[in-house]
Every structure is written in structure tokens, then in C-alpha cells.
Amino acid sequence: MKRYAYFPGCSLEKMALSYHKSAIESARKLDVEFEELEDWNCCGATAYFHIDELLAYTLSARNLAMAEKTDLDMVAPCAACYKNSYFTNEALKKDPDLAEHINFALEEDNLHFTGKLSVKHLIEVFAHDVGPEEIKARTVRPLEGLKVAAYYGCQILRPRKDHENVEQPHFFEDLMAAIGAEPVDYPEKLLCCSGSLIITSRRAALSMIRNLLNGAVHSGAAVIATACPMCQVNLECYQKQVNQEFGTDFNVPVLYFTQLLGLALGITPRRLRIGSELVLPTPALSRVRRKPATT
Amino acid sequence: MSEKIGVYVCHCGSNIAGTVDVEGVANWAAKELAERGVVVARDYKFMCSSLGQELIEKDIKEHGLTRVVVAACSPHLHEPTFRGACARAGLNPYLFEMTNIREQDSWVTADKQEATKKAKSLVAAAVWRVAHQQPLESLFVPIDPNVLVVGGGITGIQASLEIANAGHHVYLVEREPSIGGHMAQFDKTFPTLDCSACILTPKMFDAGNHKNITLFTWSEVEKVEGYIGNFTVTIRKKARYIDEENCTGCGVCEEKCPKKVIDTVFEAGLGYRKAVYRPFPQAVPKYPVIDRPNCIFFQRGTCKACEKFCPTGAIKFDQQDEIITVKVGNIILATGYDLFDARKIPNYGYGRLPNVFTSLEFERMTNAAGPTGGKVVLRDGVTQPKSVAIVHCVGSRDKNYHKYCSSICCMQSLKFAHLVHEKTGAEVYNFYIDIRTPAKGYEEFYQRLLDEGTHFVRGKVAEITNSVRIPGEEGKLVVQVEDTLIGKQRRIPVDMVILSAALEARADAKEVAQKFGISCSADDWFIERHPKLDPVATMTDGVFIAGACQGPKDIPASVAQGAAAAARVLSIIGQGEIEIEAATAMVDETTCVGCKQCIASCPYQAIIYLEDKGKAYVQEALCKGCGTCVGTCLPKSITLKHFTDDQIVSEMIGAMQAMKSFETMEVS
Numbered sequence: 001m002k003r004y005a006y007f008p009g010c011s012l013e014k015m016a017l018s019y020h021k022s023a024i025e026s027a028r029k030l031d032v033e034f035e036e037l038e039d040w041n042c043c044g045a046t047a048y049f050h051i052d053e054l055l056a057y058t059l060s061a062r063n064l065a066m067a068e069k070t071d072l073d074m075v076a077p078c079a080a081c082y083k084n085s086y087f088t089n090e091a092l093k094k095d096p097d098l099a100e101h102i103n104f105a106l107e108e109d110n111l112h113f114t115g116k117l118s119v120k121h122l123i124e125v126f127a128h129d130v131g132p133e134e135i136k137a138r139t140v141r142p143l144e145g146l147k148v149a150a151y152y153g154c155q156i157l158r159p160r161k162d163h164e165n166v167e168q169p170h171f172f173e174d175l176m177a178a179i180g181a182e183p184v185d186y187p188e189k190l191l192c193c194s195g196s197l198i199i200t201s202r203r204a205a206l207s208m209i210r211n212l213l214n215g216a217v218h219s220g221a222a223v224i225a226t227a228c229p230m231c232q233v234n235l236e237c238y239q240k241q242v243n244q245e246f247g248t249d250f251n252v253p254v255l256y257f258t259q260l261l262g263l264a265l266g267i268t269p270r271r272l273r274i275g276s277e278l279v280l281p282t283p284a285l286s287r288v289r290r291k292p293a294t295t
Numbered sequence: 296m297s298e299k300i301g302v303y304v305c306h307c308g309s310n311i312a313g314t315v316d317v318e319g320v321a322n323w324a325a326k327e328l329a330e331r332g333v334v335v336a337r338d339y340k341f342m343c344s345s346l347g348q349e350l351i352e353k354d355i356k357e358h359g360l361t362r363v364v365v366a367a368c369s370p371h372l373h374e375p376t377f378r379g380a381c382a383r384a385g386l387n388p389y390l391f392e393m394t395n396i397r398e399q400d401s402w403v404t405a406d407k408q409e410a411t412k413k414a415k416s417l418v419a420a421a422v423w424r425v426a427h428q429q430p431l432e433s434l435f436v437p438i439d440p441n442v443l444v445v446g447g448g449i450t451g452i453q454a455s456l457e458i459a460n461a462g463h464h465v466y467l468v469e470r471e472p473s474i475g476g477h478m479a480q481f482d483k484t485f486p487t488l489d490c491s492a493c494i495l496t497p498k499m500f501d502a503g504n505h506k507n508i509t510l511f512t513w514s515e516v517e518k519v520e521g522y523i524g525n526f527t528v529t530i531r532k533k534a535r536y537i538d539e540e541n542c543t544g545c546g547v548c549e550e551k552c553p554k555k556v557i558d559t560v561f562e563a564g565l566g567y568r569k570a571v572y573r574p575f576p577q578a579v580p581k582y583p584v585i586d587r588p589n590c591i592f593f594q595r596g597t598c599k600a601c602e603k604f605c606p607t608g609a610i611k612f613d614q615q616d617e618i619i620t621v622k623v624g625n626i627i628l629a630t631g632y633d634l635f636d637a638r639k640i641p642n643y644g645y646g647r648l649p650n651v652f653t654s655l656e657f658e659r660m661t662n663a664a665g666p667t668g669g670k671v672v673l674r675d676g677v678t679q680p681k682s683v684a685i686v687h688c689v690g691s692r693d694k695n696y697h698k699y700c701s702s703i704c705c706m707q708s709l710k711f712a713h714l715v716h717e718k719t720g721a722e723v724y725n726f727y728i729d730i731r732t733p734a735k736g737y738e739e740f741y742q743r744l745l746d747e748g749t750h751f752v753r754g755k756v757a758e759i760t761n762s763v764r765i766p767g768e769e770g771k772l773v774v775q776v777e778d779t780l781i782g783k784q785r786r787i788p789v790d791m792v793i794l795s796a797a798l799e800a801r802a803d804a805k806e807v808a809q810k811f812g813i814s815c816s817a818d819d820w821f822i823e824r825h826p827k828l829d830p831v832a833t834m835t836d837g838v839f840i841a842g843a844c845q846g847p848k849d850i851p852a853s854v855a856q857g858a859a860a861a862a863r864v865l866s867i868i869g870q871g872e873i874e875i876e877a878a879t880a881m882v883d884e885t886t887c888v889g890c891k892q893c894i895a896s897c898p899y900q901a902i903i904y905l906e907d908k909g910k911a912y913v914q915e916a917l918c919k920g921c922g923t924c925v926g927t928c929l930p931k932s933i934t935l936k937h938f939t940d941d942q943i944v945s946e947m948i949g950a951m952q953a954m955k956s957f958e959t960m961e962v963s
Binding site: 165167168185187188211214215218 | 640641642647760761762763764
């Protein structure tokens with residue numbers, strides 16, 4: 001049994017509820033247990049670090065200090081939460097003065113940051129800690145014939161953390177191959193999904209989304225797998241607008257990798273909340289060659 | 296105090312006199328240091344001039360000076376000059392001391408008063424020290440006229456021929472089956488576009504047939520012992536499995552060998568060779584080599600096709616590696632470079648996107664004797680590209696890989712552009728950061744390329760991708776680049792990409808440097824003695840470096856260095872014997888306990904253990920006088936001549952006494 005402190009972040013409460021549910025369900029099948037932090041707060045998102053760095057560090061450090069109490073490593077499923085928590089952890093470890101300053105504030109909550117845990121993204125738990133071999137062995141319904149574009153997005157790998165290969169990683173593809181799916185060569189796999197650019201520069205954001213959809217379709221993918229709520233929203237919800245803007249005809253389902261993983265592990269689509277998407281994945285998934293569930 | 300000391304303070308034009316009151320320093324020394332034995336103190340415009348030197352010589356004779364101090368520039372520059380002046384006047388050169396009031400004072404001190412004070416204390420230190428100096432006699436060692444050249448590329452060939460033509464014997468060691476190096480792989484050479492093989496093969500032939508050159512190909516240097524004039528070198532001659540006495544080089548074995556192997560060395564992975572092979576038809580020597588790991592007989596025990604067909608019975612499957620020992624007086628290293636592995640930049644797609652090629656692959660492709668017969672084609676072997684991108688600075692001038700400029704890539708890329716244009720008529724794009732064409736005829740070549748209509752895009756390529764974004768990009772490689780001259784991001788679809796990969800030091804450069812007792816820079820290039828004035832010598836006497844092993848270089852520069860290293864070696868051979876610095880370490884056998892700590896600490900392997908006496912012994916000819924052993928020796932049995940404890944302590948007392956006298960002056 002592997003155990004982790006789990007910091008879901010705000011997206012997973014509402015917009016990305018399916019990510020949350022499928023993560024918990026898939027983890028359970030693989031003997032992984034997530035202990036949700038009791039009183040977690042916002043990670044600081046994109047904006048706060050540019051407004052007040054010290055307060056943003058403090059905000060993020062509070063989550064870390066709570067996780068430290070559990071003596072477990074912390075896992076964040078959202079790429080932005082992961083990035084902020086990771087860099088706060090590193091910054092405070094490197095700068096004891098800053099840590100002391102922040103610990104002074106954390107004392108109010110009876111919390112203390114020491115820097116003893118490591119911060120991981122959810123996909124690392126499955127792709128590295130559990131590992132593709134183990135997952136392959138536990139797969140009961142391999143997603144044979146399903147062509148998947150494994151989309152990393154940017155924040156899991158950049159700015160650079162401790163990953164070895166940030167230019168051409170393949171752990172996501174390996175994970176998809178482990179569940180029997182067929183990862184396609186997706187050259188756009190590391191490009192930005194446009195983040196929150198849609199708010200300030202709609203056309204530029206739509207053009208970035210179009211490039212990502214175009215690449216996935218061009219490489220023959222039937223579904224895009226993501227590991228970030230922001231990427232999922234951008235790629236899925238704006239397809240109609242992209243089509244209107246550029247006269248295209250995209251209709252690509254965008255699922256969380258945990259949903260595909262759950263399917264392969266034999267969890268029912270309903271428990272993985274498949275079916276609540278704007279672009280329905282059912283046609284793509286129905287083409288999966290099913291092995292008899294008994295074997 | 297019975298010594299008579301002369302002090303000479305140099306103006307060095309305004310270099311020193313601009314900040315230091317040189318006359319004041321001389322007068323102060325004459326007055327304040329008289330009790331330390333100073334009998335004459337002068338200042339002079341340029342002490343290093345012949346008039347300045349004559350001044351010292353005259354004073355030695357007239358005043359009967361027993362010690363001389365010169366306050367001027369760094370001893371690196373002029374210590375030998377003034378030692379010479381002393382020697383000419385009959386004074387042992389080790390009774391001279393030089394103190395540096397330029398690099399260590401006038402150039403780094405802004406305040407004139409402070410600089411003058413510092414000069415005075417430096418002079419005082421030297422005066423105190425020089426009184427304790429002892430006359431020393433230099434050691435002379437005879438020079439063995441034989442020479443070892445390591446590396447049979449164009450640099451090593453040039454160096455070998457120069458020395459051999461001067462009548463001295465050369466042992467030329469090459470790791471590969473043939474000499475020729477990288478130059479043998481090229482088709483055309485810039486900027487004249489003359490055929491590489493046509494100008495190289497005559498030199499290879501000369502080197503292979505010269506009566507004064509012994510070739511050791513398919514061989515490596517295992518061990519180097521000794522010192523300048525007297526090296527003993529152990530060479531491993533790897534088994535070729537070919538009897539060189541009987542082999543005529545007819546090539547039947549190559550023809551009949553059933554095993555095809557991808558040639559990753561000479562053909563850069565683009566072509567094939569057999570398991571028994573010569574890398575190219577003009578190989579020198581003409582004997583092939585059996586590649587044991589790929590030979591069917593060695594792996595499975597049957598085949599022997601080569602043996603069956605060899606008309607002279609020259610195949611020898613039972614041949615063993617040979618260990619050969621040679622004696623030489625000097626060594627020239629010309630070990631060349633490796634090409635940067637472009638796979639390390641994944642965003643350029645080499646190894647992933649088939650139609651991305653490295654520069655060396657393209658050299659082979661465009662070579663008429665290469666795998667495609669000189670046709671410029673895509674990886675499928677047939678399709679001619681309609682558009683080609685050439686990316687400069689791949690792994691060079693990039694803080695993620697190598698910070699340095701690889702110096703040859705601009706010209707090489709221009710040459711590629713010309714060849715692609717000439718052979719295919721394709722559109723050619725050069726992506727560059729800066730175009731660097733500084734040598735003779737290079738800029739003219741660049742202008743020619745501009746006239747030919749090659750596109751030049753100034754900007755570092757971000758990515759080479761097969762990601763299709765807009766119509767027209769299907770099936771193409773897209774070069775994503777910021778064109779810094781128009782200030783826009785561009786996507787340029789092409790059929791083929793050539794990466795002008797950096798030159799980097801050989802993967803085993805550090806190991807080789809250690810073997811020959813020289814040092815490497817942070818980038819693993821061999822370090823020369825002086826970057827401007829002694830570019831082919833190293834800090835180890837008798838070991839020289841030439842060509843790309845010292846840093847990226849094109850053919851003209853490599854040839855020049857090969858010849859330069861040969862000239863340096865010939866001048867040493869011409870002297871017959873060589874003077875060794877007398878400031879060496881010495882073991883006092885009465886107190887040495889034989890703990891061998893000094894032997895472990897010596898970076899030059901100069902100390903040996905005398906088994907019969909149970910004591911350490913310093914081989915003077917090898918000792919560089921670094922003093923490491925002195926610090927290591929627990930019973931304080933080792934003394935470094937010319938840097939004894941009393942000399943150094945006196946020097947410090949002199950400096951501090953002078954500074955103390957300035958303080959009391961200020962208070963009163």
C-alpha cells in the first residue's frame with residue numbers, strides 16, 4: 001500500500017470533479033491511498049506569485065506544512081498546484097531566512113515548514129511510483145486499438161524541475177501503452193494549452209488550441225489524454241469556438257488520463273464520470289476491442 | 296652583511312612610472328635598505344632593453360655586486376632575460392630576484408601614493424630574500440632525436456612529415472585502421488572547394504612510405520614514462536588478424552566477407568562496411584582489419600570466407616595484440632575532436648525525425664566515394680530534397696551545451712549550402728546567430744553564397760518539428776525560428792535539415808591528458824603553455840599539442856599548428872641537450888622516514904622510492920618545483936631549492952618591516 005498526502009486544489013471540486021473521482025478510484029485499484037489534506041487552501045494559481053511573492057509563498061507553504069504533519073509525500077493532480085507547491089518547497093528549502101519568516105506566520109495555525117517532503121504530480125505516482133509494468137499486470141480491460149494523444153501540457157515539466165528529460169519525455173506514452181492503448185506520435189505534446197489567455201486575448205488563445213487539436217487529429221488520435229484541469233477545459237470547451245473562428249470541424253474527446261486508466265483497470269465508466277463531457281467520448285471508446293472481462 | 300646588492304626599478308614606459316614614483320622607490324631603497332646590503336639602486340625607462348641589461352652587467356663588474364633585484368613586470372615575461380644578464384656578467388643566475396611591481400601593483404592600484412608604498416615593500420621583500428638565495432646549477436639532459444606523434448589526422452601527418460623530412464625518426468600512432476582522420480571523410484574543403492581527398496591522399500601516402508616514419512595504426516598509447524629528451528612509450532598494437540608481411544591489400548577478403556556492418560565511424564552511420572574492412576579505398580596502410588565483435592568466425596566459430604579466398608594466406612585468426620616500447624625525446628599530441636551528439640538537443644529531432652542529418656552525415660552523403668555516390672537525397676535514399684535547412688551553432692554558443700564557438704561551422708555550413716544548391720537546385724536556408732568568416736578568402740566565399748541566392752535567416756532555431764499547423768506543412772520538417780532581422784516568428788517547411796553540430800573534445804581527452812601529464816580546460820580541450828606566445832607547447836616539457844585537440848580548428852589552422860609543433864620539436868632536437876630548471880625539490884636522507892606520502896602527492900611522478908635505502912628520491916629532470924611534496928612531508932625532510940623556508944620567511948619579514956616603517960612615518 002502506497003500512501004500520499006493529497007492536495008486536490010479548487011478545480012477538482014467542481015470543474016474537474018471527474019478527474020478527482022477517477023484519480024481516487026484508479027488509485028484504490030492499484031493499492032494507492034490518498035489522504036486529502038484536512039484544511040487545504042488555494043495554491044496561489046497563476047496570478048498571486050506576480051502580485052505578492054512572499055504572501056504567495058506563505059499560502060502555498062501552509063499546504064506543505066499540513067502535508068508534512070502526515071509524514072507522507074504530497075501529491076497534486078492539478079499542474080498549476082503542482083508547480084506552485086513544488087517551487088515553494090524548493091525555494092523555502094534553499095532560503096532558510098525565507099522559511100523562518102514564513103514559519104513565523106504559520107505558527108498562528110500551529111504549523112511548521114521543514115522541507116522534508118517531496119511534491120509530486122499525480123501522473124508521477126502512476127507513471128513512476130507504481131510504474132507501467134505493475135499497471136500492465138493489473139490491467140483487466142486493455143484499451144486495445146484506442147489511439148491516444150498523450151498531452152503533457154507545459155507546467156508538469158516547465159519551468160524545469162527534477163525531471164530528466166523535459167524536451168522529449170515519454171512517461172505519459174509509456175503509461176498509455178501499459179493500459180493497452182496506442183500512444184500516437186504527437187509533436188505538440190509539450191506546447192502550452194494557452195492557460196488563461198482566452199480571457200485577455202481570445203483569438204491568440206483559440207489559435208493555440210487549434211494547433212493542439214489539429215496536431216492530435218493529424219496524428220490519428222481518437223482521444224486526447226490530459227493531466228491538468230486547465231488543459232482539459234481549454235482543449236474541450238473551446239472546440240466549438242475554434243470551429244467557428246477558423247472554419248474547422250473538430251470533435252475530439254478530451255479525457256483525463258485517470259479516466260482511461262480506470263477503464264483499463266475495470267472500473268465502470270459511470271464511477272469514472274465518463275459521460276459528463278461536452279464532446280462525448282463514447283464513439284471513440286466503443287471502438288475499443290474488448291477482451292472478455294473474465295480473463 | 297657582506298652581500299652587495301643592486302636594485303633596479305623599471306619605468307616600463309608609463310606602465311609602472313604612471314602610478315609608481317619609480318625614482319622615489321630607487322632612492323628609498325638606496326637609503327633605507329643600505330643596511331641590508333644595497334650598494335646601488337637605479338631606475339630606468341626599460342630595464343629589459345639591451346641598454347637596461349648592460350646597466351646591470353656593468354654594475355656587477357664595477358661594484359662587484361653579489362646579488363641583483365629587478366622590480367619590473369611578471370617574472371613569467373622577463374626573469375629569463377635578467378638571469379641571462381647576470382650570467383653574462385659572471386653572476387650565478389639564481390642570485391637574481393625579480394619582483395613584480397606592474398601586474399601586482401601599478402596596474403591594479405589607482406592611488407599613486409599607495410602604489411609607491413607597495414612597490415617599496417615589494418622591493419624590500421626581494422632585497423631581504425635575495426640575500427638568502429644560493430647559487431644553483433642547472434641540469435642538462437641529452438635529447439633523444441626520435442619523436443612520437445599521436446593522432447594520424449591532417450595535423451599529425453603534417454607534423455610527422457616535417458620532422459621526418461628533417462632527418463629524424465617519427466613513430467606515428469593512430470587509433471583507427473587508417474591515417475587520414477576527419478579530413479579523409481570530407482568531399483570538398485572551404486573556401487576554395489578543392490577536393491579533400493586529392494590534397495590529403497598524397498600526404499597520407501608520403502607518411503605511409505617515408506623511411507623516417509614508423510606507422511602504428513589500429514594502435515593506442517598505453518603508457519608514457521620519463522621526461523623531456525628521454526620518454527619511454529608503451530604502444531598497444533591491436534590485433535588486425537592480418538599478416539602485414541603477406542597482405543597485398545588486394546581487397547578480396549572485403550569482397551568475399553558475408554557480414555555487412557553499419558559503419559558508424561567513417562561513414563558516420565550512413566553507410567555499410569564489411570566485418571573485414573579498410574575504412575576507405577585510399578587507406579594507409581593498405582592492410583584491412585577484422586572487426587572481431589562482428590566477425591562471424593569469431594562469434595560462431597565458422598565462416599573463414601576471407602581466409603579461403605585470400606590469395607597470399609595473410610589472414611591470421613590467431614594473431615594477438617602486440618606491446619611495443621619505443622624511446623623518444625619529444626611527443627606531439629594531435630588527437631583531434633569528436634562531433635557533438637545532436638541527440639542531446641531533442642527539440643532538433645535528430646534520431647527521431649529521419650530527414651534530420653548531422654554535418655558529418657552530410658559530408659559523407661555529398662562525397663562521391665560515399666554511401667550515396669555523392670547524391671544529395673533524403674533518408675529513403677532516392678528522393679531529392681526541394682528545400683534544405685542548414686542550422687548553425689548546434690551545441691555551440693549555447694549555455695546548455697558548449698559555450699564556445701566551434702569556429703568551423705559557419706564556413707562548413709556555407710560550403711554545404713553551395714553543394715546542395717549545385718547538386719539539387721533546392722532552396723537553401725541558413726539559420727545563423729552570427730556569420731563568422733574571419734580568415735583569408737572566407738568572407739568572399741560568404742558573398743558568393745549570397746549571390747547564389749541562399750536564404751540567410753538570423754535567429755536561433757527553436758524547434759524542428761513534424762507538427763502540421765498550416766497547409767503546406769504536410770510531410771515536411773518545419774523549422775520554427777525567430778527571425779531577428781524582421782522581428783517575427785517564422786515557420787519554414789523544408790524537406791531536409793542539416794545540423795552543423797559542434798566540435799567537442801574527444802570523449803577520452805581527460806584520460807589521454809593524464810597519460811601524457813598535461814591538463815585540460817573546463818571543456819576538456821588540451822591547454823597550451825601560453826594562449827598567444829606559446830600555443831603548441833604545454834606546461835610539460837617535451838609534450839606538444841597541435842590541431843583540434845587544443846580547441847576547434849579548421850584545416851589551415853590545424854596544418855599550421857602541426858608544422859609549428861614540429862618546428863618546436865626540431866629546435867629542441869637541434870640543441871642536442873636541454874637545460875632543466877634548477878629550482879627542484881631535494882630529500883634530506885638523514886631525516887626521511889620513507890613514508891612515501893610525497894610520492895603519492897607528486898603530480899609529475901617525479902619522486903621514486905629507493906628500496907635499498909628506504910628513502911624517497913626526487914628525479915630532478917622530472918621535478919617542476921611545484922612544492923606540493925614539501926607541504927606533504929611530515930618530518931620536513933624535503934626542501935625546494937630556491938624556495939627554502941628562510942628565503943620565504945625573510946621575504947615576508949622584509950615586506951612587513953617596510954610597511955611598519957611607513958606606519959611610524961605617518962604617526963610621527
